[in-house]
Amino acid sequence: MHAVDHINIDVDDLTACYEFYRDELGLNVRREPSDFKGEHAMFQIGDTVVTLAETGRADGWDERGLDHPLDKAHVAFETDRQEYERLTAELGGQFPKQGPYDWDEFEGFYFLDPDGNLLEVITYESPAGERERPLLTHDDVE
Numbered sequence: 001m002h003a004v005d006h007i008n009i010d011v012d013d014l015t016a017c018y019e020f021y022r023d024e025l026g027l028n029v030r031r032e033p034s035d036f037k038g039e040h041a042m043f044q045i046g047d048t049v050v051t052l053a054e055t056g057r058a059d060g061w062d063e064r065g066l067d068h069p070l071d072k073a074h075v076a077f078e079t080d081r082q083e084y085e086r087l088t089a090e091l092g093g094q095f096p097k098q099g100p101y102d103w104d105e106f107e108g109f110y111f112l113d114p115d116g117n118l119l120e121v122i123t124y125e126s127p128a129g130e131r132e133r134p135l136l137t138h139d140d141v142e
Contacts, residue, residue, distance in 0.1 A: 006042075006049035007075055009117055014039045014054035016114040021052065024090070025077065045077065069097065069110035074118040076108065081125035087111070088121075102135040 011017040014033055018041045021027045027043035027050065039054030079087075084107070088100060091111040099109040108122040 004048050006051055008051045008053055009075065009113075010055050011052050011113075011115045011117070012054065012056065013115055014041060014052060017041075017052050017117075020114050021050070025087075026083070027077075050075070069095075069099070069118060069120070072118045074110065074120050076120035076122055078106075078122050078124070081123050081127060084109070084121055084123040084125075085127075097136060100135050102137050107135065 009017075018033055021041075021043055022029055027045055030042040030044040030049060031040070033039065033041045041052045043050045043052075088109045091109075092098065094112050095110075098111065101108045103122070106122045106124045108120050110118060110120050113119055
């Protein structure tokens, strides 16, 4: 294996999710939904493609069924400290133990897209000053 080529995420509402990934997360659009005969959209992140597919088979869970982020598979996006701080401020309060987490070599924060898919944003950059809230650790997972 050389790399992850693409990741496919099932969604129930392609329009809402497409706008969220494009506008809120700022991902680069590779192919818009209108480029496909089916209900898809593609984003390019580095060498990896993230495809949203409106299949009607998204599992439909939400924060009510989430005790801890590690209970569910997720996609993690790496970004710089400034973008990381923006996302944690805008998307905080969605569910308990959302983070941010101290994962030793990086800091991570979990959030939900409009269809309830679990995502994580991470940064390897240290904060410039004091943290506004304490970091959760591996010990907080239990």
